[in-house]
Amino acid sequence: xxxxxxxxxxxxxxxxxxxxxxxxxxxxxxxxxxxxxxxxxxxxxxxxxxxxxx
Numbered sequence: 001x002x003x004x005x006x007x008x009x010x011x012x013x014x015x016x017x018x019x020x021x022x023x024x025x026x027x028x029x030x031x032x033x034x035x036x037x038x039x040x041x042x043x044x045x046x047x048x049x050x051x052x053x054x
Contacts (some may be wrong), residue, residue, distance in 0.1 A: 022049065 007013035026045060029036030034045055 019050070
């Protein structure tokens with residue numbers, strides 16, 4: 001990772017890139033039990049994974 005990308009540490013880069021990859025998997029419909037076009041179930045999964053409310 002280049003320092004210009006804004007990652008202060010390897011750990012923060014790992015977390016951010018893991019989140020991006022998880023979101024791409026949801027978007028592509030690669031997560032079991034989550035329909036690709038069902039935004040409500042996608043939001044519930046994100047809430048459960050990241051502990052946030054959408």
